[in-house]
Amino acid sequence: MSDPFIRSGLKPEEIPADFVVDQRFEAYSAADHETWSKLHRRQAELLRGRVCDEFFEGLTALGIAADGIPDFRAMNRVLKPATGWEIVAVPGLVPDRVFFTHLAERRFPAGFWIRRPEEFDYIEEPDIFHDVFGHVPLLMNPAYADFVAAYGAAGLRAQTPEDLARLARLYWYSVEFGLIETEAGLRIFGAGIASSPGETIFALESASPNRIGFDTVRVMRTRYRIDDYQQSYFVMPGFRAMPALDEASVEAAMAQARDRADIDPEIVLPRDRVFQRGDGSHHDSTKIAS
Template sequence: MFEEGQLYSPVTVGADGSVEVHLGADHPGLNDPAYLARRGEIAAAALAWEPGTPVPLIGYTAEENEVWRIAGAELAPKHQRHAHSEYLRGKAALGLPADRVPQLAMVTEHLFPLTGWSYAAAPGLVPLREFYGALGERVFHSTQYLRHPSQPLYTPEPDVIHEVIGHANQLASPRFARLTEAAGAATRRLETDAAVKAVADVFWFSMEFGVIWEEGILKAYGAGILSSFGEMDAYSHMEIRPLDLHQMATIPYDITTYQSVLFAAENLDQLEDVVGGFFDTVDDVSAHRLLGEHAHA
């Protein structure tokens, strides 16, 4: 279980209207004034954006485009080795540029004809109910900033590389897109925060850090794994458990390190039956029953 606030650097607006992003102590850009200013500028564009209007265009610099290019070039061969074929089909269908950061409007333009999804701009953290509620409407709230150029293969927080290479390629698969939409629809009918949290934690161990057996080989489909250069090398060496909704909704985990426990579906059909079935049917009573088992374990 995690607190979603851990996932992002807080964004604040000063009395003078200035926007500041507060990076964590371990962030590579913490002591880089130019990077901090750029992060504030990109966050301000998202804060000023109003839904229903065009998503803000970011004038990405040559350095930012190079970070995207390096990350994409290093992730691509690992995708061929480690990604489930359903993700690879989505990635091929989406066909985003490899040499520059795609604007969120471009992501929507490519994605919407495939699965009906669109991308919206977020300055950073989106409250849990708002983020998942939007998923139920096939809208993905995405950051637009890039990780620090000194470490193009590492980020302590979700950036546009994670949001697009990880999630947009996943959402280009009709089957993965439906699972994601179902998680969002579930949160819209849940009243208690604990039940919403249970859905978010099952989502974490599936759509973010899920693995699946394919022809006897453990493959990744989770966006958190497939957007991480290091995690793709590490995931198969972790403790691999079969799908278990009770464990997925209740075991503690640390978002700042590689996931030590992963849950593997036997195949895509089982993933849809177990995880998709949970998202489709969960209500407050069944969610609390699931969590209540943990309290008595």
């Protein structure tokens, strides 16, 4: 088991097959709530004018506030009637099939542990702040909620590691690191950006990364960075125009992706709809530094 499982205070034999455990809300310390409060205040301020309006609407509706770690039970009383989703507590990252099953059945598995104060700016695995503050607000949006559930069903249908990798790219460049077009300009909707101070600024304002119109096949073919900010971000045209993930649509896109070579994350293709062609300055500087 990885460190988050140890932090949860649960022994491996106490983890059920679906990895769902009690949040144990009453066990959070005052220091835990204070860490949440500091993270929330800092990130909410940074996101104003940078994240899509639907994100803040979800935060407000679900009571995800700066006064302390939210209780999953209270959020579910609002979320379940709105879009059929509920939040379930898990002690850390879960196996792929468990993850896909939860999503397909409209359960979002959220880590319930919170980072230590010395990890305030960076953690290796997602904690409750990333999962709840970053992901959960947009589950109040019906189009987004349907997209994530359909993604879970697509994951359950995948037959090979290569197809799972292509699906992972689809999730990475949308749910985790997606941008979206709005009347006010490009805005953040991906949770990996929305929960990261540095990437909030970088994704929207840096000259370094590419910003490219979202295309399902293109995204399925595009590798991504796990060790740094992204070299390319993909831009959804709007929540109502999110790509179809029914079985026929996913298989058609997957067939095209299988027949074509993978694409390095910094590449811009001639047929891309380009919002910004990045100058690569950030990643060039990190190469020099290393």
